[in-house]
Amino acid sequence: MNSLKDIFPRGPSFRNVRRVEKTLSGSKLSFMVPPSADPFSSIQKWEVEPDEFDIFKAENFCPISYRSSKNLNEKIKFPDITYLKLFSSCWGFKGMPIIGGYGGDIRLIVAVTSVEDLPVNESVFDTRVLAKEVYRRYELGDLHNFDPGLKSDPFDLTQYRWPSYLGPVNCQWIKQANKSWLYFESQPLRDRFDRISWHVALTDKHYLSFRFNITRAPSNTGNAYRVAQCTSLDNYVGFAQHIVDSISLDLTSGLSDRLSQIQEQPGAKDKPILSFTSQQVNDAKYVMRMWSGSGCVASGNGMGEDNKASADEVSSFMDKRIQPRPLHNSYPLGEKIEVVSRIPAEHIRQPLIYQG
Secondary structure (H helix, E strand, O other), X not given: OOOHHHHOOEXXXXXXXXXXXXXXXXXXEEEEEOOOEOOOOOOOOOOOOOOEEOOOXXXXXXXXXXXXXXXXXXXXXXXXXXXXXXXXXXXXXXXXOOOOOEEEEEEEEEEEEEEOOOOOOOOOOOHHHHHHHHHHHHHHHHHOOEEEOOOOOOOOOOOOEEEOEEEEEEEEEEEEOOEEEEEEEEEEOOOOOEEEEEEEEOOOOEEEEEEEEEEEOOOOOOOHHHHHHHOOOHHHHHHHHHHHHOOEEEOOHHHHHHHHHHHOOOOOOOOOEEOOOHHHHHHHHHXXXXXXXXXXXXXXXXXXXXXXXXXXXXXXXXXXXXOOOOOOOEOOOOOEEOOOOOOOHHHOOOOEOOOO
16 A cells, blocks of 8 residues: 555546647647646636647747846846747645645646747757757756855855756657657756656747646745655656646648658657756755755754755765656657757856855
């Protein structure tokens, strides 16, 4: 018999699922989801998107934004990557105690991304191009999102920039709905969402994404390291996997022919893996440890005392976290690739991390 630790946190039942159907300029997308169950339903409305979309009209898309290099609170629009939201929903998880316990939630965003500046000789039907374009948006969003760092010296005027995420973690290609999907996870370093996402090509310059933002909410865990120690990600990932397993994606005959044409080219069916540098891992270990005392009280200590985990504890966790964990229907791991940034040079920011 499973222990309560294995059962909780528990997501909504799939007994009352219904099929969501979307038409994307003739292509058909459908998937199964339970009814929306937002634990904070008065804050935001879900599942309000229409069922039909014209993905070839640029005016239907919104540009993504990223943080300025000069002002962390300033957002700059990046018109060369735009998105169209197809579906959004949220499901609360039950925790302990069983009655009334809040165990976090999952928020799903299904969207189409349009790459407006794609070179004329490239297509995201080429898996190598898809991987690079998915990474570019990921870089602009999660990897280019820094927190102000902690300071040990109150007279230190340096504006430290600490990364918010390490990723892509556990990157792999998965056969789903008769298509090749790029999958990866993001490991928060402070207190933000865990993220898992699937991506697949739709046209030469459009790709579809299922992004799950996961909030884990055990008690006495005000930071990413303590959350990971108290609550496994498995039940949340399992819930998301149920939804992904139900996906059906039928491209128009013209797009199906175009996909076949592109993938006949040498290398276009490769399964390149996105990764991170050893320096990024070292930075992530330092940042996660520095935040590991935030919002929690360790045994024998008070709230005002140093409750940080040891460097060895955090290092051991991170070394295990970044190991590959193949999912169902995954392809053998391919070659790791590096992606050249196309962020405008004046807005490229690097971490600035104090390790004295």
